[in-house]
Amino acid sequence: MRAAARWFLTKPPSATTLNNVGPFAVDTLDFHQWLQFIFLPRMRDLIDTRSTLPMQSNITAMAEVVWADNLHHSHRAVLRQFDKPQQPSAR
Numbered sequence: 001m002r003a004a005a006r007w008f009l010t011k012p013p014s015a016t017t018l019n020n021v022g023p024f025a026v027d028t029l030d031f032h033q034w035l036q037f038i039f040l041p042r043m044r045d046l047i048d049t050r051s052t053l054p055m056q057s058n059i060t061a062m063a064e065v066v067w068a069d070n071l072h073h074s075h076r077a078v079l080r081q082f083d084k085p086q087q088p089s090a091r
Contacts, residue, residue, distance in 0.1 A: 012037045024062055031066040035059075043082075057082045 012018065013033060020028040025038060039059070046053055060079040063071055 031062060056084075059083055 013029060017028045018025075018037060022028075024031060025034045029037070039057075043053070045051075060076060060083050063075070063079050067075075
């Protein structure tokens with residue numbers, strides 16, 4: 001993401017903007033902003049707290065729409081890892 005110049009914001013958007021509840025926050029954030037400031041922090045929190053990860057995310061499909069002409073193969077491969085159905089963790 002950084003190499004593709006899609007990871008350039010160091011200051012998060014306003015709290016009002018981040019509190020969007022719509023899918024991918026499409027009406028207030030660009031997709032890369034949603035990834036950077038909502039999705040990845042949420043995934044980190046879930047992992048850090050050993051919480052259940054989403055069963056599926058469909059992020060690759062969204063990226064393919066948003067970045068139709070400019071989705072690098074390596075980015076697609078990373079995003080697909082989030083799209084794989086997750087097995088419930090045994091605790």
